[in-house]
Amino acid sequence: MQIGIVGLGLMGGSLGFDFRALGYPVIGVSRHPETWQRALERGAIDQGSTVLEVLSSSNVVFLCPPLSQIVPLAHQIIPHLQPEAILTDIGSVKGAIVPDLEAIWPHYVGGHPMAGTAETGIEAAQKHLFQDRPYVLTPTQQTHPTDVETLATLIKGLKSRLYMATPEAHDRAVAWISHLPVMVSSALILACAQEGDRDIYHLAQQLASSGFRDTSRVGGGNPELGQMMAQFNQAALLGCLQTYRHCLDDLIAQVEGGAWDDLGDRLSIAQSERHHFL
């Protein structure tokens, strides 16, 4: 079984390393010749190209460009695929992608490997990136069960933790644990920046420590990524934000009203609830 990977960044390159290690021949495609050449040098692919025609011999094709490029790229790739080739993508949002792609390719299965590092690009690609990390597949009623089985076998080879969910359930789940934290955390930084007394503002900067560092980390991350997640997962994120706002308002009311026991109860629930997530 030959594997095609389109987009040789952190994710595409890392998939290439692992699939080659599992014995599958890997064809890599990048718009930039220096990228596939570097992927070849690093051992992430067996063969590289800038043209999509090389995918005509692939049995499974992984689409690994930035989120906004997945659908346009799929349209360009499809004319070159074998009729039975399985097409999948690694986009972090599925509801905005899956319906479009299954409308144009019968052997499409949505996927989301949840791994990453702070670095991007082919130089950041590494072996075992997906090991012990979640990998969600989002089959629908239109998906061929045999295509899901084929992908599941590949994903188990990566030693990922495989989950199945509808695109909608996936998007809501990642909105809670990934996209909402970005907004919550950004708002924290933006609020601190509003301090009008320059002495207090500078003192706060001097005193900021691990608590601020951790709570603000994802909010101070790549703004393009945060914007794209919000754009592609708008409805789910908005629902989460509204629920969050209610929870925040409850806490504010307790602080304002001096309802210290109630506040303590809420913080206790937060403490125990967190253990269910981690």
Add this chain to the structure above:
Amino acid sequence: MQIGIVGLGLMGGSLGFDFRALGYPVIGVSRHPETWQRALERGAIDQGSTVLEVLSSSNVVFLCPPLSQIVPLAHQIIPHLQPEAILTDIGSVKGAIVPDLEAIWPHYVGGHPMAGTAETGIEAAQKHLFQDRPYVLTPTQQTHPTDVETLATLIKGLKSRLYMATPEAHDRAVAWISHLPVMVSSALILACAQEGDRDIYHLAQQLASSGFRDTSRVGGGNPELGQMMAQFNQAALLGCLQTYRHCLDDLIAQVEGGAWDDLGDRLSIAQSERHHFL
């Protein structure tokens, strides 16, 4: 110069280690005999007791009980102090403590060493806990400058980064970078727990990773501590919460209205602003 430490937990015990290493004799007081005995065994104090009378020979006394106990304990200690003895505390909020203590003791100086670990108690006490960490003193117009100098010398011996601020400026600064993050982070956990679809709720738990872990860490911490910080720093925290809510509302409006460029701009500001704090 003899140093007295009342309350031999993580903070008091760690101060004892460092002051002894600097050559100062250290008297430790704990309500529980096993605590001062353990502090003595571990080498955090030179002499221990359960009674406050032993502080009559101390030149500088550090009050290191939980926040809510600082003022009541100061009232009990004062009858036993030398007339020139300097009294200081390590409470993480100052506006609710400084006026009370300077009303009853002329040689009081508020302080806040900002160090800690996830552990508490004398077993967690360690050498060099305060090294490279902020230590804020909060003198007022009533404070004797020579008392501040004496404490500043001791604090420099701990190799802490010493800052001076009014109690109000201190409280506002720590509200931004320490108390607000707790509330923001708790609300995140509480919001995620509101997911009504059990499948999505469980999937979110399975998918939660470093982003959720970091953003939720301080919100899932000790609820009594969070409650006490809110109670003792109510006004400053409330101001920060209201500013936070406005910032959040702006982000929600941008997500709701699909103002992606504006959202991207806000996230870019958050990214660059964070560097000023860390």
